[in-house]
Amino acid sequence: MSFLVLDHLRKSFGPTRVVDDFSLSVDKGEFISFLGPSGCGKTTVLRMVAGFEAPSDGRILIDGQDVTRLRPNQRQIGMVFQAYALFPNLTVAGNVGFGLRVAGVPRAARADRVAEMLALIGLPDLGGRYPWQLSGGQQQRVALARALAPSPRVLLLDEPLSALDAKIRLSLRNQIRDIQQQLGITTIFVTHDQEEALSISDRIVVMHRGIADQTGTPSDIYNHPATGFVAGFVGTLNRFSAEVVDPVAGHVRVEGADIALGRLLPPGRVTLAARPESLKVAPEGIPARITGVEFLGSVHRLRARAGGAELVLDRFNAPGEALPRPGDHVRISAAPAAWLVLPE
Structure with missing residues (x-):
C-alpha cells in the first residue's frame, strides 16, 4: 500500500471549486512536485495534507491512517513555508528545537537533535545567531531543519525557494534533494518553476484549474505531455498548424x-x-526565415518564422560552426519521434 494517499480530494470556497477530484498515491521516500501556474490549486492541496484546510470531500491517509479530520499537530508532518516563518526572538538553535520543546523532549536529547540538524544543513556553528543575522538562504535552511527535527512522516515544502536569487536557489534545491534522499522522507514540493520540478523530482503532478492534468516522471512530463496545457506549460514548445493528408500512414x-x-x-x-x-x-x-540568433553560452538559440508560427531552435555551441544569419531562408525538420501531435 502507498505511504501517502490523497483520495478524491475536493475543496470549494463558497461557490468556487479550487480543487476537483484530486487523487494521488505516493510511495514512502518518494519526492513529488506539484507544478502549475498561480491559482491552479497546488498550495490548497498541500494545505489539506498539512491540515490547515479541511477537504470538502475525499480522504487523506498516511501510512494507512486516515488523518483527514486530525489537527495539524496530530499528523506528524513537517512544513517549510515560502516566507521562512522563523521566530525572530529565538536563536537558530531555539528555532530548530522549538517543535521538540513543545513535544516535551528532554533538554539533553533536544540539544543533541538540534546539533544533528544543524550539521545536516551545513550550519553547525550558527546555533547562537538570530534569524536577522542570517542570509535568506541560511534562514531557509534553518526552516528546513526545524521542520525535520521532530522526525515527521511527511515533509511539505510550499515554494520554499521563490524568495531567493537564482544562484542560491540552485544550490539550496540540490541540498534539499540530497537531504531528502539521505533521510528517505516522503516529500511534496510545490513550485511554479519548471526547472526546479524537472531537476529534483521522482514524479511531477502538473496541475491546471484544480485538477491533475498529468502525473509522471520528469522525462514523461517533458517528452510525452498528455495534454495541450502540459505541453505548453512545461518547457518551450514550437507549434504548427498541420493538415493530416494520410491518417493511416501518418502523413501531414x-x-x-x-x-x-x-x-x-x-x-x-x-x-x-x-x-x-x-x-x-x-x-x-x-520553409522558414531566420529572424534572430542569440548566444547563450552552451547553446545558440535561433529564432525563426514559418508562416504565422514563431519558432525557437537550440543548437549546442560548437566553436567555428557556421550559423544561419537573420534574414536567411532555411528549412526546418525534426526526427519523426520528436514531433508531438496535439488536438487543433
Whole structure:
C-alpha cells in the first residue's frame, strides 16, 4: 500500500471549486512536485495534507491512517513555508528545537537533535545567531531543519525557494534533494518553476484549474505531455498548424512541406509541436526565415518564422560552426519521434 494517499480530494470556497477530484498515491521516500501556474490549486492541496484546510470531500491517509479530520499537530508532518516563518526572538538553535520543546523532549536529547540538524544543513556553528543575522538562504535552511527535527512522516515544502536569487536557489534545491534522499522522507514540493520540478523530482503532478492534468516522471512530463496545457506549460514548445493528408500512414502537410510521422493520426487538422532542441536546419522540411540568433553560452538559440508560427531552435555551441544569419531562408525538420501531435 502507498505511504501517502490523497483520495478524491475536493475543496470549494463558497461557490468556487479550487480543487476537483484530486487523487494521488505516493510511495514512502518518494519526492513529488506539484507544478502549475498561480491559482491552479497546488498550495490548497498541500494545505489539506498539512491540515490547515479541511477537504470538502475525499480522504487523506498516511501510512494507512486516515488523518483527514486530525489537527495539524496530530499528523506528524513537517512544513517549510515560502516566507521562512522563523521566530525572530529565538536563536537558530531555539528555532530548530522549538517543535521538540513543545513535544516535551528532554533538554539533553533536544540539544543533541538540534546539533544533528544543524550539521545536516551545513550550519553547525550558527546555533547562537538570530534569524536577522542570517542570509535568506541560511534562514531557509534553518526552516528546513526545524521542520525535520521532530522526525515527521511527511515533509511539505510550499515554494520554499521563490524568495531567493537564482544562484542560491540552485544550490539550496540540490541540498534539499540530497537531504531528502539521505533521510528517505516522503516529500511534496510545490513550485511554479519548471526547472526546479524537472531537476529534483521522482514524479511531477502538473496541475491546471484544480485538477491533475498529468502525473509522471520528469522525462514523461517533458517528452510525452498528455495534454495541450502540459505541453505548453512545461518547457518551450514550437507549434504548427498541420493538415493530416494520410491518417493511416501518418502523413501531414505544414506550410507546403510533407512530413511523415509513421503513426496513426486523426483526420482533419492537428497541431504539430516540437521542443527547441528537437528542431534543426536541414535540406528538406518546413520553409522558414531566420529572424534572430542569440548566444547563450552552451547553446545558440535561433529564432525563426514559418508562416504565422514563431519558432525557437537550440543548437549546442560548437566553436567555428557556421550559423544561419537573420534574414536567411532555411528549412526546418525534426526526427519523426520528436514531433508531438496535439488536438487543433
